[in-house]
Amino acid sequence: FQLDDEDYVHGPADAKVTVVKVADFECAYCRYLAMTMEPLKTKYKDKVRFVMKHFPMNPTCNRYMQGYDKHPNACNAHATGLCAGRQNKFWEMHDKLYANQPNLDPAANRKAAEELGLDMAKYDACIKDTSIWQKFNKDIDAAVRAGINGAPRTYINGMLVTGSATTQILDYMVQKALEDPRPAWVRFEQDKAK
Numbered sequence: 001f002q003l004d005d006e007d008y009v010h011g012p013a014d015a016k017v018t019v020v021k022v023a024d025f026e027c028a029y030c031r032y033l034a035m036t037m038e039p040l041k042t043k044y045k046d047k048v049r050f051v052m053k054h055f056p057m058n059p060t061c062n063r064y065m066q067g068y069d070k071h072p073n074a075c076n077a078h079a080t081g082l083c084a085g086r087q088n089k090f091w092e093m094h095d096k097l098y099a100n101q102p103n104l105d106p107a108a109n110r111k112a113a114e115e116l117g118l119d120m121a122k123y124d125a126c127i128k129d130t131s132i133w134q135k136f137n138k139d140i141d142a143a144v145r146a147g148i149n150g151a152p153r154t155y156i157n158g159m160l161v162t163g164s165a166t167t168q169i170l171d172y173m174v175q176k177a178l179e180d181p182r183p184a185w186v187r188f189e190q191d192k193a194k
Helices: 028-043 074-085 090-100 106-115 120-127 131-145 167-179 184-193
Strands: 017-023 048-054 153-156 159-162
Touching: 017 028, 017 167, 028 048, 028 090, 028 167, 048 074, 048 131, 074 090, 074 106, 074 120, 074 131, 090 106, 106 120, 153 167, 159 167
Parallel strands: 017 048
Antiparallel strands: 017 153, 153 159
């Protein structure tokens, strides 16, 4: 996954290891992944950067989800996260949205924004801003190109970890990536050539 200037990074921007998760704020498995990843964000805060790519599983904002509407509040929840990010509170909102699951209707999300002390006039304007949806489309298209049709998925320096992995599995994969930070496909090609 290519990172862009609309991605909110937790950890050093120049880290040799990048953990990219593709997730939906209304997905229970994604919530579990957020919980299992949390200790690693603390443990590796100076060595690893964590990034979330948005994959709301709702046909209103994800055209690939036609016929799948089990996450009716996903679009608003993701907009809430991005709007909090525009006020430098993405990761705080990330944690709050997962903690509030399954109560993620627009009123609950707006209340979460108030609780985080966001400028509510800016928040209300942001929620209606169509550029938020452009970010969804960019992340969703990248996920679909990678063969993803659901969430969660995690990539550690390009190595796919499917589903909602345990802290131990993610920790092992991060340690291996720190030992050899070459992207997975580079390691594969170089090892194959030996």
